[in-house]
Amino acid sequence: DAADRQVQLDRLRRGTRLRAHHIGLLASNGVTRVEVVRRPRLAILSTGDELHRPEAEGSARDMMPDVNRPMLIALAQGAGAEVEDHGILPDEAGATVAKFASLQGRYDLIVTTGAVSMGGRDHLRPALIAAGGQIDGWKVALKPGKPVMFGRLGAAAVTGLPGNPFSALVGFTLFVSAQIARLRGAVPAPLFHCAGRAGFDWTREPGRAEVFPIRLGNREIDGLPVVQRLGEGASATLFPLAEADGLGFVSAETTRVSVGTPISWQPFEAGTR
Numbered sequence: 001d002a003a004d005r006q007v008q009l010d011r012l013r014r015g016t017r018l019r020a021h022h023i024g025l026l027a028s029n030g031v032t033r034v035e036v037v038r039r040p041r042l043a044i045l046s047t048g049d050e051l052h053r054p055e056a057e058g059s060a061r062d063m064m065p066d067v068n069r070p071m072l073i074a075l076a077q078g079a080g081a082e083v084e085d086h087g088i089l090p091d092e093a094g095a096t097v098a099k100f101a102s103l104q105g106r107y108d109l110i111v112t113t114g115a116v117s118m119g120g121r122d123h124l125r126p127a128l129i130a131a132g133g134q135i136d137g138w139k140v141a142l143k144p145g146k147p148v149m150f151g152r153l154g155a156a157a158v159t160g161l162p163g164n165p166f167s168a169l170v171g172f173t174l175f176v177s178a179q180i181a182r183l184r185g186a187v188p189a190p191l192f193h194c195a196g197r198a199g200f201d202w203t204r205e206p207g208r209a210e211v212f213p214i215r216l217g218n219r220e221i222d223g224l225p226v227v228q229r230l231g232e233g234a235s236a237t238l239f240p241l242a243e244a245d246g247l248g249f250v251s252a253e254t255t256r257v258s259v260g261t262p263i264s265w266q267p268f269e270a271g272t273r
Contacts, residue, residue, distance in 0.1 A: 015186030017080055038082075040108045040183035044072050045086035045099070047114040047124065048163060067165045067238065068113040075172050076111070078269055079180045091121035093130075100131035100153060107156045108183050111176055114163030117147040124160050125149060133158060141252055143208040143233070145170045165238050166231070170211045173247060192249040192264035197221035199228045202257040209252045213244035214265050227263050244268075 012022060018036070026034060052063040066088055076083045084107075089099055096115070103110055115124040116138075125135055133153035140148055144167040149160035157179060161171035178188035199217050204210065212233065217226035227248055231240030246267040250257060257263070 015181075015184060017184070017186065037185050040081045040180055041106070042076050042081045042083045042180070043086050043103050043107045043110045044069060044076065044083055045089055045110075045112055046163075047089040047091065047096070047112060049091045049121075051088050068161070068163065068168045071165070071238075072111060072113065072161075072168065072172055072176075075169075075269070076176070076180065079177055080184055081109075081180050089115075091115065091123065093123040093127060096123045096127035097130045100128055100133060103156070104132070104154050105156075109176075109179055110153060110156055110158045111161065111172075112158070113161045113168045116149045116160040116162060125151075128153065128158060128160075141208045142170070142174070143210045145174075145211075146208065148175065150175075166213075166241075169238070169241075170247070174211070192247070192266050194246075194265050194267070196225045196227040196248075196263045196265050198257050198259055198261040198263050199226035200257065201259060202229060204250070204255060204257070206253050206255050210250050210254075212248050213240045214246055214248040214263070215243050216245045221260050224262075227265055229257075 012025070016022065018034075026032075046066050046069045048064075050064050051066045069085065069088070073083050073085060086099070086103070089096055089112075100110075112124060115122045125138065128135065128149075128151050131153065133151050135149060135151040137150040138148075139146055142148070144164060145162055147162050148171050149158070151158040151160070159171070159176055159179065161168045161176070174191065181188040196214075196216075197220075210233070213230040214227040215230055217228055219226050229248065230244055231237075246265050248263050248265040250263070
């Protein structure tokens with residue numbers, strides 16, 4: 001009846017990403033038009049003279065592949081964004097200012113990696129200000145990923161992630177995915193919402209929350225899956241992710257994890273509600 005149909009339609013909350021089964025539900029209830037929002041427009045770029053540019057002439061020896069840009073593009077597209085690839089910026093202040101100026105008014109969110117710390121070639125923060133933007137926040141008590149930057153350029157949000165690949169992945173998971181969800185009108189998924197038990201011992205320095213790759217074991221403790229920590233805290237490599245099932249989390253005040261300690265974790269690309 002009409003009441004049952006309305007209950008079904010009410011489940012399509014604002015911010016729902018319409019998929020095939022939603023279209024079928026709408027059609028079955030005689031709904032032929034719905035109000036939607038466009039996908040958020042994102043610009044993604046990397047920084048660093050050390051990154052290999054495939055189009056550049058000469059040898060790529062002693063240069064690094066650009067890991068972050070293709071990874072973040074795939075993550076952003078999977079989160080429902082419309083992404084444009086802006087390549088690799090050199091470590092030059094003038095070029096960075098010019099790039100920000102060229103992006104003005106074209107995007108909802110600009111995501112960069114690298115050049116956001118305090119080194120002599122880290123031009124991102126002053127360049128954003130010189131291009132007419134502003135910095136709203138810099139550095140979080142997080143490992144890896146401390147030197148993350150949040151700012152604005154006109155109507156666009158700007159998020160500067162660290163250059164180390166795992167740090168960039170963590171920054172996307174904690175911050176950029178939520179920004180994309182909000183731009184879509186959706187509710188960001190809760191972070192680290194799965195419960196598990198540690199299958200390892202670990203002593204750590206307090207002061208920063210920490211995110212790390214985890215692998216699920218084949219056994220349980222008190223009905224919860226046992227998780228194993230991978231990677232030993234390295235932020236410059238993604239190799240541990242080859243065996244990982246998701247990401248684990250411990251709070252900033254944690255100093256000791258023992259076998260059986262409760263661990264919060266989440267699978268990769270948890271999505272939005």
